[in-house]
Amino acid sequence: MPEPARRPLISGNWKMNINHLETIQVVQKLAYRLTPADTGAADVSIHPPFTSLRSAQTVIDSDELPISLGAQNCHWEASGAFTGEISPVMLAKLNVRYVIVGHSERRQMMGEDDVMVSRKAGAVFANGMVPIVCVGETLDEREAGTTAAVVSGQVAASLDGLSPAQVGAMVLAYEPIWAIGTGRNATPEDAQEVAGIIRALIGERWGAPAAATVRLQYGGSVRPDNAAELLAAPDVDGALVGGASLDPDGLAAIVAAISQ
Ligand code: PEP
Numbered sequence: 001m002p003e004p005a006r007r008p009l010i011s012g013n014w015k016m017n018i019n020h021l022e023t024i025q026v027v028q029k030l031a032y033r034l035t036p037a038d039t040g041a042a043d044v045s046i047h048p049p050f051t052s053l054r055s056a057q058t059v060i061d062s063d064e065l066p067i068s069l070g071a072q073n074c075h076w077e078a079s080g081a082f083t084g085e086i087s088p089v090m091l092a093k094l095n096v097r098y099v100i101v102g103h104s105e106r107r108q109m110m111g112e113d114d115v116m117v118s119r120k121a122g123a124v125f126a127n128g129m130v131p132i133v134c135v136g137e138t139l140d141e142r143e144a145g146t147t148a149a150v151v152s153g154q155v156a157a158s159l160d161g162l163s164p165a166q167v168g169a170m171v172l173a174y175e176p177i178w179a180i181g182t183g184r185n186a187t188p189e190d191a192q193e194v195a196g197i198i199r200a201l202i203g204e205r206w207g208a209p210a211a212a213t214v215r216l217q218y219g220g221s222v223r224p225d226n227a228a229e230l231l232a233a234p235d236v237d238g239a240l241v242g243g244a245s246l247d248p249d250g251l252a253a254i255v256a257a258i259s260q
Contacts, residue, residue: 179220
């Protein structure tokens, strides 16, 4: 059977949780819970804190687990005087495949802007990895009716400088900020509406082939009980999962929403 044009990607963003010892157990348990049908139907990535990456890599590589390693952030420079930062070169050395860039928590709490996000996305590609670029509106912006304008502006600026081939190979996560960690998820209609706007914009700016293959995740309080309906939206190609991904049973149940 030919591969679908957009293979779903379920990504677990652990944020600042799970130390390097706990990581080994969590990764092993997740791999045990994922069935061949699950991993046949979707790609699965985990995004531990930097201090847990080496533990996760060792387990994944030595046991050849069907899980991709991801990071939560990186700097755009390869090396230098950037105290506290992590280089994309270092992540690539750990067999990291996906790097989240521009998560709303970094945009809001660490002052990351679209220019920084576009530099990071370019650096991730330059080091052979795939960026997961996050965009999304605040509650005020949604209530003011500016969701489409805000998200379109973020996409255009955050992907500035990427080639059509790069955009076609990347992942974009639509994460309404009011739905992250709040228990309040968007409806499947909300998710589809904004995913459709993003895909149309990509088609206009980067061309139809890029729009056909770019993977669009939805993120914001995705749980085992709401995953199936959110993931059924035609332009939603997976999920970026925060809280529910800390429990390997929960993340596996979300993946199973695709395979069943
Ligand atoms: C996230 O961190 O990207 C996220 C969507 O978190 P949560 O699933 O907890 O809302």
